[in-house]
Amino acid sequence: xxxxxxxxxxxxxxxxxxxxxxxxxxxxxxxxxxxxxxxxxxxxxxxxxxxxxxxxxxxxxxxxxxxxxxxxxxxxxxxxxxxxxxxxxxxxxxxxxxxxxxxxxxxxxxxxxxxxxxxxxxxxxxxxxxxxxxx
Numbered sequence: 001x002x003x004x005x006x007x008x009x010x011x012x013x014x015x016x017x018x019x020x021x022x023x024x025x026x027x028x029x030x031x032x033x034x035x036x037x038x039x040x041x042x043x044x045x046x047x048x049x050x051x052x053x054x055x056x057x058x059x060x061x062x063x064x065x066x067x068x069x070x071x072x073x074x075x076x077x078x079x080x081x082x083x084x085x086x087x088x089x090x091x092x093x094x095x096x097x098x099x100x101x102x103x104x105x106x107x108x109x110x111x112x113x114x115x116x117x118x119x120x121x122x123x124x125x126x127x128x129x130x131x132x133x134x135x
Contacts, residue, residue, distance in 0.1 A: 016050035032059045
């Protein structure tokens, strides 16, 4: 992954058929909730697009291309426990408690929403209250 000029990361996937997909975070769907516990053969046909087992199918389709499971770690990066605790450390250097983490995330969400509202105010100016009201 490399940083793109926007706030989205750029991810380049080189599929086995020669297709090169340049993706930003907005192109990548949410990770699927899937289990192959009772269907190992299905896991095998989705695992690697460079093997004879590949049937050109996947739970994740991006721009019409089924994405083999072997590429999923490139799409979904969550960091390490170290990175997590670096972000959720109190000023004292101790790990934050669950409630403090939730409050921090809530505050970040609230700030993002406020920024969106400010942007909408700027874009729609006088029409804002007419366009964004509750009935």
